[in-house]
Amino acid sequence: MPEPPYTDDTTIRDDAKLLRRVPPHHFAIDPKREGGLRASSAAFDDDEDGPMSVYLEEILTAGGRHARCVLAGHKCFALATISAGSARAHGQKIVRNPQPSEPAHTLVCEPKPKAVQKALERASRWVIRPLVTLHGDIQGAAGDLMGENAPIGAATVDCLRSCVKAIDAIMVTNANRTVAPPSVFTALQGCRFSLSAALSALSVRDPATARNSLVEASDAIGRVIPVNLGQE
Numbered sequence: 001m002p003e004p005p006y007t008d009d010t011t012i013r014d015d016a017k018l019l020r021r022v023p024p025h026h027f028a029i030d031p032k033r034e035g036g037l038r039a040s041s042a043a044f045d046d047d048e049d050g051p052m053s054v055y056l057e058e059i060l061t062a063g064g065r066h067a068r069c070v071l072a073g074h075k076c077f078a079l080a081t082i083s084a085g086s087a088r089a090h091g092q093k094i095v096r097n098p099q100p101s102e103p104a105h106t107l108v109c110e111p112k113p114k115a116v117q118k119a120l121e122r123a124s125r126w127v128i129r130p131l132v133t134l135h136g137d138i139q140g141a142a143g144d145l146m147g148e149n150a151p152i153g154a155a156t157v158d159c160l161r162s163c164v165k166a167i168d169a170i171m172v173t174n175a176n177r178t179v180a181p182p183s184v185f186t187a188l189q190g191c192r193f194s195l196s197a198a199l200s201a202l203s204v205r206d207p208a209t210a211r212n213s214l215v216e217a218s219d220a221i222g223r224v225i226p227v228n229l230g231q232e
Contacts, residue, residue, distance in 0.1 A: 001050050006109040008093035014085030018054035022078045024166035027130045029174045036184045037130040039080050044120035051107040059104035067127050076166035079128040086123035090116045135221045142214035145207040152202050167192045183224050190220035
């Protein structure tokens with residue numbers, strides 16, 4: 001991990017795209033945003049163990065990888081991007097920090113008071129929008145349960161529990177927001193109900209009923225993310 005004082009890496013051009021993972025508890029309901037959700041400003045604060053981690057898209061592309069690869073193992077996360085120039089415009093320094101498992105790993109260094117966090121959020125754009133991975137995970141679980149005697153794997157159950165936790169995190173984050181699209185709340189509540197029903201069915205070894213509940217959960221989310229079903 002680089003230590004301060006940090007040196008800005010000028011080989012990273014201002015138009016370089018920096019990819020930032022955004023967990024569900026940083027999804028903020030916002031009726032002014034397409035799809036009704038944006039990242040919270042806190043999603044652009046430093047990490048608990050050091051400067052803000054991002055991934056340099058040009059390195060992923062050079063290795064023949066898509067941006068979505070950085071979400072592997074992160075259930076229900078979204079992916080945002082800011083340009084290196086936008087970060088620099090707010091006093092940040094971009095420092096390469098390649099890891100053995102991820103050569104694209106990079107750091108956005110220097111303090112990030114609330115005003116800077118808000119500025120970075122406003123400058124960001126979605127690469128993979130909120131709820132897209134949730135929708136995909138639910139559909140994948142439903143596919144795993146195809147057939148009358150479909151095996152009920154621990155990975156499927158764990159996936160659905162992660163989806164429930166993600167919805168709970170979004171609801172808690174937005175509990176005190178008075179302005180929000182009712183359709184988003186309704187969809188999340190309906191999805192959570194159906195996920196709980198699916199988990200109950202799986203607990204009594206009833207994959208067919210669970211699959212039907214997952215179709216309902218998928219439909220509930222799908223209705224509020226028609227523009228989110230792909231990338232920007």
